Amino acid sequence: MTLAQRTLDPRPAHSAPAARPERGHLRLEGVTKRFAGDVNAVSDVNLDLERGKLLGLLGPSGCGKTTTLRMIAGLLPITSGRILVDDDDISLRPPHQRDFGLVFQNYALFPHMTVAENVAFGLDMRRVPKAEARRRVAEALELVRLPGYGERKPREMSGGQQQRVALARALVINPRILLLDEPLSNLDAKLRDEMRREIREIQQRLGITTVFVTHDQVEALTMCDVVGVMSGGRLAQIGTPEDIYERPASLFVADFVGRTNILDCEVLNGHRVRLGDGVYSCAATTIRPGKAKVAIRPHRINLTPHRDRALLSTSTNSAEGRVLRTTYVGDIVQYDIDIGGPTLQVETPTHGRGLAVAVGDKLLCEWRPDDMLVFER
Numbered sequence: 001m002t003l004a005q006r007t008l009d010p011r012p013a014h015s016a017p018a019a020r021p022e023r024g025h026l027r028l029e030g031v032t033k034r035f036a037g038d039v040n041a042v043s044d045v046n047l048d049l050e051r052g053k054l055l056g057l058l059g060p061s062g063c064g065k066t067t068t069l070r071m072i073a074g075l076l077p078i079t080s081g082r083i084l085v086d087d088d089d090i091s092l093r094p095p096h097q098r099d100f101g102l103v104f105q106n107y108a109l110f111p112h113m114t115v116a117e118n119v120a121f122g123l124d125m126r127r128v129p130k131a132e133a134r135r136r137v138a139e140a141l142e143l144v145r146l147p148g149y150g151e152r153k154p155r156e157m158s159g160g161q162q163q164r165v166a167l168a169r170a171l172v173i174n175p176r177i178l179l180l181d182e183p184l185s186n187l188d189a190k191l192r193d194e195m196r197r198e199i200r201e202i203q204q205r206l207g208i209t210t211v212f213v214t215h216d217q218v219e220a221l222t223m224c225d226v227v228g229v230m231s232g233g234r235l236a237q238i239g240t241p242e243d244i245y246e247r248p249a250s251l252f253v254a255d256f257v258g259r260t261n262i263l264d265c266e267v268l269n270g271h272r273v274r275l276g277d278g279v280y281s282c283a284a285t286t287i288r289p290g291k292a293k294v295a296i297r298p299h300r301i302n303l304t305p306h307r308d309r310a311l312l313s314t315s316t317n318s319a320e321g322r323v324l325r326t327t328y329v330g331d332i333v334q335y336d337i338d339i340g341g342p343t344l345q346v347e348t349p350t351h352g353r354g355l356a357v358a359v360g361d362k363l364l365c366e367w368r369p370d371d372m373l374v375f376e377r
């Protein structure tokens with residue numbers, strides 16, 4: 001199937017009969033990479049990615065994202081485990097036999113070649129006849145919204161345009177899987193935002209199974225169907241963006257993904273914790289009584305004037321607080337609020353602006369038990 005057919009056909013390429021329960025299109029089983037000197041870069045990564053889905057690999061610098069992607073691409077041999085595509089073990093197959101498209105952070109375009117020659121590179125390698133190659137290059141440039149740019153040199157194009165050429169070059173071979181390693185990190189904030197939408201749009205239109213490496217949580221949450229959060233070479237959690245954000249599996253994930261208050265607490269029982277001077281209801285926990293940590297998102301805390309206490313629902317937590325600091329950030333205002341021991345960070349959108357708050361003011365902070373998550377220390 002050509003890129004154009006794939007573009008026009010809403011069904012994902014290589015679609016399986018609907019009746020068969022679909023196993024992952026791309027599967028990693030116990031994938032591990034140990035470098036010389038006993039560096040465990042990636043340890044026992046297991047995942048199962050459905051056809052046509054976009055997986056984001058998210059994590060701090062050095063957590064093993066690129067190493068994982070390079071093993072999938074075949075650019076790095078795996079130490080142990082297996083990589084499968086459609087149940088076919090490709091672990092030992094060289095990169096050019098995997099039929100994967102790759103895009104890296106630093107475009108890696110050939111500077112001496114024109115845009116069209118860059119895009120045609122993979123087709124030339126595959127000895128695709130010239131006329132067909134010309135047609136497919138034009139299609140690919142159309143797809144990334146650069147029709148007519150074929151005769152330019154990469155240096156005559158902006159960073160965003162060069163990255164779109166790199167994407168066209170990856171897609172022109174009609175790859176089975178698309179692999180992207182921080183493709184947007186050299187672009188400024190506004191262009192990144194635009195390119196995120198564009199990549200997602202193309203990925204969904206082609207229905208191409210994609211792995212996208214990023215250390216940017218907004219990118220992971222907004223673009224991906226599934227997010228794998230990595231820490232120290234391991235997959236700390238894998239799930240939908242909502243799973244990861246609303247139900248983080250560990251303190252690491254709660255802290256890494258989105259802003260959050262992380263505070264020392266004492267678990268009293270399966271649904272009560274002590275925090276500073278107060279006792280509060282929390283999301284159900286199986287953690288044994290004793291010292292632990294709680295996480296509360298700053299924007300899940302409501303601020304109410306002190307005198308409105310009587311209006312508060314009894315099913316929520318409330319704490320009296322004093323404002324230590326206010327910071328205007330444009331779309332939100334951040335407050336540091338002392339609630340008798342711990343300091344809570346609270347965020348409110350600026351559009352409502354109902355409550356005029358100044359340093360020293362006394363307020364009530366209010367939040368739902370479900371928004372108070374308990375973790376082992």
Ligand SMILES: Nc1ncnc2c1ncn2[C@@H]1O[C@H](COP(=O)(O)OP(=O)(O)OP(=O)(O)O)[C@@H](O)[C@H]1O
Nearest residue numbers: 035036039041060061062063064065066067068215
């Ligand atoms: N060729 C190598 N030899 C030895 N150690 C390596 C090699 N390549 C990577 N590492 C180590 O493996 C770990 C994971 O590196 P990797 O490049 O996968 O991280 P990353 O998550 O992509 O980080 P970043 O966000 O900075 O790109 C790091 O500790 C790194 O130093």
Ligand SMILES: [Mg+2]
Nearest residue numbers: 065066067181
């Ligand atoms: Mg990397």
